Amino acid sequence: QVQLVESGGGLVxxxxxxxxxxxxxxxxxxxxAMGWFRQAPGKERAFVASITWSGESTSYTGSVxxxxxxxxxxxxxxxxxxxxxxxxxxxxxxxCAAARRGMTGNxxxxxxxxxxxxxxxxS
Numbered sequence: 001q002v003q004l005v006e007s008g009g010g011l012v013x014x015x016x017x018x019x020x021x022x023x024x025x026x027x028x029x030x031x032x033a034m035g036w037f038r039q040a041p042g043k044e045r046a047f048v049a050s051i052t053w054s055g056e057s058t059s060y061t062g063s064v065x066x067x068x069x070x071x072x073x074x075x076x077x078x079x080x081x082x083x084x085x086x087x088x089x090x091x092x093x094x095x096c097a098a099a100r101r102g103m104t105g106n107x108x109x110x111x112x113x114x115x116x117x118x119x120x121x122x123s
Contacts, residue, residue, distance in 0.1 A: 009117030
C-alpha cells in the first residue's frame with residue numbers, strides 16, 4: 001500500500017511559478033513510476049507529466065512542455081512538479097499518482113492516488 005500526499009498548491013498570477021511536492025509512504029516508492037494529473041472544473045482528469053522509477057525518463061503533455069518539469073528524490077520518497085510561466089488555463093486540482101507497471105499517461109494504469117492540491121492562476 002502506498003499513500004500519497006500532495007502539497008505546494010496555491011494562488012499565483014499568470015507568469016508565476018509554483019512547485020508541487022508529493023510525498024509517499026512506504027519503502028517501495030522507488031519501484032513505482034510516478035505521474036501528475038490535473039482536473040479543471042467540468043473537465044475530465046488529464047495527464048500532465050510522468051517519470052520512471054529511476055528518474056531517467058520523463059514525459060509531458062504538449063501544453064506544458066518547456067514550462068513544467070517533473071523530478072523525483074527516491075531517498076525522500078518525493079516527486080516534484082516545477083511549474084513555470086503559469087497560465088490561467090493551468091488552473092486545476094493537481095493529483096500525483098503511482099504506477100507499478102511503469103511510466104504511462106493513462107490514468108487507469110495508476111494504482112495509487114493522492115487527494116489533490118488546488119492550483120489557481122489569475123490573469
